[in-house]
Amino acid sequence: MKKVNKKIVLSIATIAVVASAFSAGVMAKATLEKIQAFKDNGVSFKVNGKAWVPQDAKGKKISPIRYNDTLFVPVAAIGKATGFSYKYDNKTQTVELSGPTSGGSSTASATPTPSPKVTPAPVEYANPSMLTVDMFIENYNKAKEVYAPVINRNDFTLGNYPKASTKIYDYKYIPLDSKTRIVFAAFTDPETGELGQVNPNIQGPYTKEIMRSFLSGMLGGPENADEFIQKNSFYTEINRADVATPKEFSYKSYKIKHYRVSGQLNFDALSIYTAAPPQE
Structure with a gap:
């Protein structure tokens, strides 16, 4: 197989594509499908212009998986990089992404919500x-x-x-x-x-x-x-x-x-x- 050495640039908008696969724990056997994929150690990442290394929960570097010319990175790693909170319901086999939250390590800046215009209370005078x-x-x-x-x-x-x-x-x-x-x-x-x-x-x-x-x-x-x-x-x-x-x-x-x-x-x-x- 020809070695591929590329840089992948991620942003908030690409989460849905990059996070297509995830570590979901133990799943029902009926839902598993055997595939042949490759771990690509030659890919580097940037998040909003800054170098980023995907890591697992223990801080160990994670290499992306290449399958059918698509790179796959665990949802948890993407969430940590972008400020999205990640939750997996093992019972329903559902991944939930929320955010970005202020507690994440995201270098991405969310569009600020404009503060509502406050109208000062009218001054009241005695009759x-x-x-x-x-x-x-x-x-x-x-x-x-x-x-x-x-x-x-x-x-x-x-x-x-x-x-x-x-x-x-x-x-x-x-x-x-x-x-x-x-x-x-x-x-x-x-x-x-x-x-x-x-x-x-x-x-x-x-x-x-x-x-x-x-x-x-x-x-x-x-x-x-x-x-x-x-x-x-x-x-x-x-x-x-x-x-x-x-x-x-x-x-x-x-x-x-x-x-x-x-x-x-x-x-x-x-x-x-x-x-x-x-x-x-």
Whole structure:
């Protein structure tokens, strides 16, 4: 017989051809058929461009069997090389291949499964019809602009206003730099704790951003704030000619009043309150 010396290149797609024969243990005699085949010791293998030597379970080199011009390699060896798991059911005489699995020694790369696109959960804001100071702070901080400061609950001080019919919480904060300042008060019902009015005085270069954050906190989120701003051309109106004269705007059950104090202090005053009469 003429000696054959060839290199066989295997890939995942050729498993079905190369693994046509296998070591199946003891099979029923009725299914066995005697053939004449040859062990071919001159064949070398590559798996995805890398040299590979088929081995048995004990790590001993296996030479392929050549029969009718076809090479046969044990399924177990092919599975180990490509990452396919191999199982033989002796009772049913069935070979099962699964994979490729992450535990195999395969140099073949399986096509990665794309990760499902995750849609972030929508941000929920407290209902503006039943706000408390804590709810307002939470709404404000969720929606705050980049240049607006974080508001902390422990920075509020219950003011001493003996004649007031509501609880008035004062808050003072100087964010970012010495030119930007917020001073505001929150008015709540003494019995229910519901927030009825917020009065911020804003000084500095980030007036619009801070105003939008306050409106978001009071009106129930940035969508409501933006709707109010657009419908009332609010950013244009805060630079109106008679800006020192208070101007009132409406949004749902809320009233928004704005004016500017010019001079040494130079700040924008905003009052956001329910339809009930505002506090003086």
